[in-house]
Amino acid sequence: MYTKNLALIYKGGDKQLRTTYQYRLRPTKQQATEIDRWLSMLCAQYNYLLADRFNWYEQNCCPINACPLVCHLPEFRDNPDYYSQKKTLPELKKTHPHYSEIYSQVLQDVVRRVQVTFDRFLKGDSNGKRSGKPRFKPRDRYRTFTYPQMKDGCLQGNLINLPMLGKIKVILHRPIPDGFKIKTASVTKKADGYYLTLSLEDATVPAIKPDFNPESITGIDVGLKEFLTTAEGEVAPIPQHYRKSQKRLRVIQKRVSRRKKGSKRRLKAVKQLGRQHKKVADKRKDFHFKTANNLLKKYDVIAVEDLNVKGLSRSKLAKSVLDAGWSSFLSILTNKAENAGLLVIPVKASGTSQDCSRCGAKVPKKLHERWHDCPNCGCSLHRDHNAAINIKNRAVGHSVLKAKSLLSNSRIVLEAYTYHEVEV
Ligand SMILES: [Zn+2]
DSSP states (O other), X not given: OOOOOOOOOOOTTOOOOEEEEEEEEEOOHHHHXXXXXXXXXXXXXXXXXXXXXXXXXXXXXXXXXXXXTTOOOOOOXXXXXXXXXXXXXXXXXXXXXXXXXXOHHHHXXXXXXXXXXXXXXXXXXXXXXXXXXXXXXXXGXXXXXXXXXXXXXXXXXXXXXXXXXXXXXXXXXXXXXXXEEEEEEEEEEETTXXXXXXXXXXXXXXXXXXXXXXXXXEEEEEOSSEEEEETTSOEEEOOHHHHXXXXXXXXXXXXXXXXXXXXXXXXXXXXXXXXXXXXXXXXHHHHHHHHHHHHHHHOSEEEEEOTTOSSOOHHHHHHHHHXXXXXXXXXXXXXHHHHTTXXXXXXXXXXXXXXXXXXXXXXXXXXXXXXXXXXXXXXXXXXXXXXHHHHHHHHHTSOXXXXXXXXXXXXXXXXXXXXXXXXX
């Protein structure tokens, strides 16, 4: 099985928000045959391009003093790269005319795939982690091809228009989120059928809003019971359906651990677990997007606790353990704010729940104490509400300019999920 929980990627330097949605495809018999035929041709081409690169290394990278009698000088040519390999495609179409029945961008994408695999092997990925030597793929392991550029309006009703394959029925179990555009489309063949993976980009044009109202400011605090509380005392509760699906996740997790390793029943439960994980992740993401939108509709500036500070207090840690989703919510919020010309200001987190938001006195309280009662000034508030006001007050001191530079310095690190291939 193959689960995907790609949430956000920063593409190069641009700040567009990307996300992927996966749907089931229902091709007709003819379309399915055509997809299979493409896959086998693309697989052959993939292996051919890989072999081409290996050959070059064998011919050019052997040590100069090793066996000069056997190592004849190869015909001189440059190290094959993306561009040189791409240039071979028109020739391929001449010698093997059936390749011209594949959409040309899909064919070109195979060259890119070879390039990516090879780069990862030679240079490592963005974290410098190198992967093993690229392997030839047997036909049944080559399961995906990609349309790297989709046109506007390619999805009409429940039909996706894939050039040279035609219009294929999609099971749209959830709609494309508002303001998103389809950038790429991949077709994958899995054990249980065909899938369409769409990569989506937030197409909302960043409205420059230099005259935003610095008075329209709030602070938000994470809660144990509520997802967040604002300085105005509004709460965003964690949706019931999210809690339910998480509960179910735990049930299935137990099921997996109870069943015997290697058994069919366990395998079934593992598959179930993968599906449930995806469900929970999808629900959480939807909830995060909605919550961020609601906040930015109401406020121009939002103060949050800076998570990049070392030595988070124990209670904060407890919270972050409870729901690791907070930091991914903050990334979404920050991105949305930037795209809308608004601000998210991270402030120092220490003491926000202990200090009185009215008089500043220290009112120590333990994690289970949910109410703030100040013996000094008589201020009485919910604990999270009090903290949110403190967070807001810490941001108020910033001039807009100062705040802007602060924002660019302390960009909240995006949790860049990548494709996780889970072999079961
Ligand atoms: Zn007080």
